[in-house]
Amino acid sequence: MSASTNGNSKPRYHLLSVRVENRAGVLARVAGLFARRGFNIVSLAVAPTQDERFSRISIVVDVESAPLSQIVEQLAKLINVVKISELDPGDAREAELLLVTVGVPRAGGKGLGELIGRFGATVLEESAEATMIMLVGDSESLDDFEAGLERYGIVEIQRTGRIGLPTLSPST
Amino acid sequence: MEVTGAQALIMSLEAQGVEVAFGIPGGAILPVYDPILDSSIRHIHVRHEQGAGHAAEGYADATGRPGVAIVTSGPGATNIVTPVADAYMDSVPLVVVAGQVAAGAIGTDAFQEVDTTGVTMGVTKHNYLVKDASEISRIVAEAFHIATTGRPGPVLIDFPKDVANMRIEWEPAGGVDLPGYWPPMEPDPEAIRRAAELIRDARRPVFYVGGGVVKAEASPVLAELVAATGIPVVTTLMARGAFPDSSPLCLGMPGMHGSYTAVTAIQKSDLLVSLGARFDDRVTGKVAAFAPEARVIHVDIDPAEIGKVRRPDVAVIADCRLAIEALVAALAEGGPLDAGRLAAWTAELAEWRTRFPYTYDAGDGSTIKPQYVVEQLRAATPPDTILVSGVGQHQMWASQFWQFERPRTWINSGGLGTMGFAVPAAMGAKVGRPDRMVWAIDGDGCFQMTAQELVTMSMEHIPVKIAILNNSYLGMVRQWQQMFYKERYSSVYLSPDLPDYVGWAESMGCVGLLVTAPEEVRPAIEKANEIDDRSVVIDFRTDAAEQVYPIVPAGMSNDDIVLHPSQAGAAR
Numbered sequence: 001m002s003a004s005t006n007g008n009s010k011p012r013y014h015l016l017s018v019r020v021e022n023r024a025g026v027l028a029r030v031a032g033l034f035a036r037r038g039f040n041i042v043s044l045a046v047a048p049t050q051d052e053r054f055s056r057i058s059i060v061v062d063v064e065s066a067p068l069s070q071i072v073e074q075l076a077k078l079i080n081v082v083k084i085s086e087l088d089p090g091d092a093r094e095a096e097l098l099l100v101t102v103g104v105p106r107a108g109g110k111g112l113g114e115l116i117g118r119f120g121a122t123v124l125e126e127s128a129e130a131t132m133i134m135l136v137g138d139s140e141s142l143d144d145f146e147a148g149l150e151r152y153g154i155v156e157i158q159r160t161g162r163i164g165l166p167t168l169s170p171s172t
Numbered sequence: 173m174e175v176t177g178a179q180a181l182i183m184s185l186e187a188q189g190v191e192v193a194f195g196i197p198g199g200a201i202l203p204v205y206d207p208i209l210d211s212s213i214r215h216i217h218v219r220h221e222q223g224a225g226h227a228a229e230g231y232a233d234a235t236g237r238p239g240v241a242i243v244t245s246g247p248g249a250t251n252i253v254t255p256v257a258d259a260y261m262d263s264v265p266l267v268v269v270a271g272q273v274a275a276g277a278i279g280t281d282a283f284q285e286v287d288t289t290g291v292t293m294g295v296t297k298h299n300y301l302v303k304d305a306s307e308i309s310r311i312v313a314e315a316f317h318i319a320t321t322g323r324p325g326p327v328l329i330d331f332p333k334d335v336a337n338m339r340i341e342w343e344p345a346g347g348v349d350l351p352g353y354w355p356p357m358e359p360d361p362e363a364i365r366r367a368a369e370l371i372r373d374a375r376r377p378v379f380y381v382g383g384g385v386v387k388a389e390a391s392p393v394l395a396e397l398v399a400a401t402g403i404p405v406v407t408t409l410m411a412r413g414a415f416p417d418s419s420p421l422c423l424g425m426p427g428m429h430g431s432y433t434a435v436t437a438i439q440k441s442d443l444l445v446s447l448g449a450r451f452d453d454r455v456t457g458k459v460a461a462f463a464p465e466a467r468v469i470h471v472d473i474d475p476a477e478i479g480k481v482r483r484p485d486v487a488v489i490a491d492c493r494l495a496i497e498a499l500v501a502a503l504a505e506g507g508p509l510d511a512g513r514l515a516a517w518t519a520e521l522a523e524w525r526t527r528f529p530y531t532y533d534a535g536d537g538s539t540i541k542p543q544y545v546v547e548q549l550r551a552a553t554p555p556d557t558i559l560v561s562g563v564g565q566h567q568m569w570a571s572q573f574w575q576f577e578r579p580r581t582w583i584n585s586g587g588l589g590t591m592g593f594a595v596p597a598a599m600g601a602k603v604g605r606p607d608r609m610v611w612a613i614d615g616d617g618c619f620q621m622t623a624q625e626l627v628t629m630s631m632e633h634i635p636v637k638i639a640i641l642n643n644s645y646l647g648m649v650r651q652w653q654q655m656f657y658k659e660r661y662s663s664v665y666l667s668p669d670l671p672d673y674v675g676w677a678e679s680m681g682c683v684g685l686l687v688t689a690p691e692e693v694r695p696a697i698e699k700a701n702e703i704d705d706r707s708v709v710i711d712f713r714t715d716a717a718e719q720v721y722p723i724v725p726a727g728m729s730n731d732d733i734v735l736h737p738s739q740a741g742a743a744r
Contacts, residue, residue: 073476079298082352
């Protein structure tokens, strides 16, 4: 998904890093806004920041559903939204976490151990029938890893969606 | 001083300068209704919560001050959702306090419990659930700040009963601290410079004036800007009166039922200067065909309106009054404009105005034409009369045939199109401006939706006048069924005399008058004007065959405007 574009080389999915007041119902306000304006959320992650008054929401938005400026300006109108940064891939570090259970033991799947090693993934649990694996990385790596696992039979999978922060050495 | 949460609420409202609140008590809001007895706030006890909301809107529209409503939990709160949504669409500053079940009972499906903040999230500028009585003074101060600044709108405070009963040490609100709320005010000088340049160079410019000009109290500076530039003005449904209809540069209302000249001026313009308007679909028609040759300057205080419908060439994100002042200054700095630059344009507009005014068939005198009633009302009432309307044909005729000369003399439901708006909103307007004559022009369908508030008017001595243009139909729906559904009339017939409107008015303590012939119209209006100790309802039996013209059929280009049959074929 993260490699998708809308055909004219502009990325279709944008990562917004949104600082919000840490108040009850803020996530509902953000989600409700996207729903009623017809904006598509690709993924969303939310957690408190080091300052307990604020939380940070990482939202990957689909700009085919609405222009990015509309999404940003409508979001900015929410009183509890304090700051919105669009994280440009060149100027940000991004990561995503994947947990997956495949229906074979590590040794039982031909090449599974090799795949895990190549991506630097971590085996969290093993049983006679299944292996639970964790991988942290950029979304493309996670896509590739997920594709590589398909032949082993994915039983359950959960991805967090992209999160990000501005890079320490911006290009501009 | 130790007070209850409810007392703190009332004291906070008083601190905000609230003089009037509209509402109905009930279980969860009981604690709040006790300190109201000792308060300077006049509480107007309405008969339905929808009436409280629309009355608060009418009050706000007439005065420019925020309207306040107080309701109970559950059905009280849901009954006021329609006016809250109406205020959200039309940017009306409103603060609504809703009772809520005790905080500990929230989420248990308690008696009269509704997730009020959840229900109103999409139709409020912001809302609050009060968790602790010590928050009340801060929340009320924030609510009024949010409701009245930037793009105004409704704010709802959900107030659990146990929080209202909590005892706290009273502390008035300090300064408002909202880290995520910084409404724009001053325009960017560079944007103003570029806008002034476009205005200077335009040959077929139009000022597209919306409700934002009224909210920003920008009519005086708009008059200066028009005088300085000679550029003609269209006033949207929300902006009628923002610029005087009597000016030769006023082209009237644009949009679906706008004047031919206003609609066509926009279509043929080379520069559209939008001042506090939002390119609503009822104005643009088919967006792709809207003002195709125009460059656009979009002045709005809400950044999210910029580019929402039409990408502007210059965006000015600012308070409308400050932006217009800056434009006037920037234009003056550049020296006088070429006086002859608009000669061809204004001549063309003048010709359209002469050829294609609003018109109707006067008939043979056997029936009352609704447009005639509007004309007679205008002629027989003081110039500063506040006119309120419901939604439908009568609303369009009121906008078309009334002559508006000043802002805040026209109150209606534009964006949401709420039938039943007129009666309670007129009541609220009269409460806010007791010095003014307040007339409502209503439809028979609309009237039946909210006319219980006639009782409130009688009980509270709020004398307004209501003209029902009674055509015994849901007239606008009927018009669409006639034009677009092959005259298959489905659920649009009401009845001319069921209910008996005169009897309805009289039973609610008002004067009721029945008018069935054209020659009775003016005398009835004059009689109503003489009654100022009670509200008056006039049942005008009007010609059901009348249609609103012009009309741009929904989804069509404004170029496809359909004129009154007597003018058809003559355009362009």
